[in-house]
Amino acid sequence: MSEAPNFLSMLTGSFATPAAENPTVAMIEAVYRHHHLDARYINCEVAPDALGDAVRGAQAMGWVGFNCSIPHKVAVIAYLDRVADSAAIIGAVNCVVRRDGRLIGENTDGQGFVTSLRTVADPVGQTFVLFGAGGAARAIAIEVALAGADSITVVNRDPKRGAELVALVEQKTPARAELVVWDRPYRVPERTNIVVNATSVGLFPDVEGRLNIVLDSLRPHMIVADVIPNPPQTALIRDAKARGCVTLDGLGMLVNQGVICVELWTGISANATVMRQTVEELFA
Ligand code: NDP
Numbered sequence: 001m002s003e004a005p006n007f008l009s010m011l012t013g014s015f016a017t018p019a020a021e022n023p024t025v026a027m028i029e030a031v032y033r034h035h036h037l038d039a040r041y042i043n044c045e046v047a048p049d050a051l052g053d054a055v056r057g058a059q060a061m062g063w064v065g066f067n068c069s070i071p072h073k074v075a076v077i078a079y080l081d082r083v084a085d086s087a088a089i090i091g092a093v094n095c096v097v098r099r100d101g102r103l104i105g106e107n108t109d110g111q112g113f114v115t116s117l118r119t120v121a122d123p124v125g126q127t128f129v130l131f132g133a134g135g136a137a138r139a140i141a142i143e144v145a146l147a148g149a150d151s152i153t154v155v156n157r158d159p160k161r162g163a164e165l166v167a168l169v170e171q172k173t174p175a176r177a178e179l180v181v182w183d184r185p186y187r188v189p190e191r192t193n194i195v196v197n198a199t200s201v202g203l204f205p206d207v208e209g210r211l212n213i214v215l216d217s218l219r220p221h222m223i224v225a226d227v228i229p230n231p232p233q234t235a236l237i238r239d240a241k242a243r244g245c246v247t248l249d250g251l252g253m254l255v256n257q258g259v260i261c262v263e264l265w266t267g268i269s270a271n272a273t274v275m276r277q278t279v280e281e282l283f284a
Helices: 024-034 048-060 075-079 085-090 109-118 135-146 159-172 235-242 250-266 272-283
Strands: 010-016 039-045 065-068 095-099 102-106 127-131 151-156 176-181 194-197 223-226 246-248
Touching: 010 024, 010 048, 010 250, 024 039, 024 250, 024 272, 048 075, 048 095, 065 250, 075 102, 085 109, 085 135, 095 250, 102 250, 109 135, 109 223, 109 250, 127 135, 135 151, 135 159, 151 159, 159 176, 223 235, 223 250, 235 246, 250 272
Parallel strands: 010 039, 010 065, 127 151, 127 194, 151 176, 194 223, 223 246
Antiparallel strands: 065 095, 095 102
16 A cells, blocks of 8 residues: 655754855755755745744744754744753754754754864864854864863953853863963964864955964964865965865864754754765855
């Protein structure tokens, strides 16, 4: 006996503004097609004062989950039933999952970074230098600290934002943290294992943007990671490669945070290569 037809797709999507330049829809729909999933990802332009209605709408329509991007990652928490532990520490949610009708907030940005990092090194016991103290930096700092990092030096222009992140790491994780206020070219200490750019320096159209660092302080034993997905070959990645460092581009974090979201929503282990190829073509 053949099964009854089912014309009801699994629904997911993204709420952000601006939304038009967000490539996530292409990356996720490509992997849904690859796995023959009857699922959709709908990229939605949602203004700040419409966020509550958007969340209630997704809930009413039975969406299995959605991403939140700029500027909703903090505000969305007010509309959720529960927030996962690391997302609660980070104070931001980029991925909402419906479980038994309840909405749960996760933060997959830092987890995606850790997955990407693990392709070249285990974070346990490592000494990090982290540029930036915004949303991406907070997510990365908390996840690498919870994954066993030894210490994190936060290098940031704004001392208040930097100090808040250092206090968060020290209070909520076993890792040690210190702040360097970034008011001159920064020399990366020789003992550093992993260097991470989590500022927006280098993001299109600022494609030649360079961090204010002493380039010769990047040494071949260091892993240098950038969060910037577009372009993937930032000036930092090129400079670090030229100095013999192992590098990780921002596509690794973008793809792996998406892999985690797809697994949370659909239960499938998404093919990261398909997702990476899709965004590589988009940013080529
Ligand atoms: P925020 O606005 O929250 O933070 C920006 C950070 O960059 C701040 O620490 C700011 O320093 C710093 N910064 C900006 N300009 C400069 C500069 N010229 N020199 C030094 N520091 C600077 O942004 P997010 O953290 O949300 O995003 C940062 C980047 O991360 C974006 O480019 C985004 O595309 C990328 N990202 C990538 C993801 C991925 O999956 N690959 C996921 C999420 C984000 P200050 O505090 O001193 O102003």
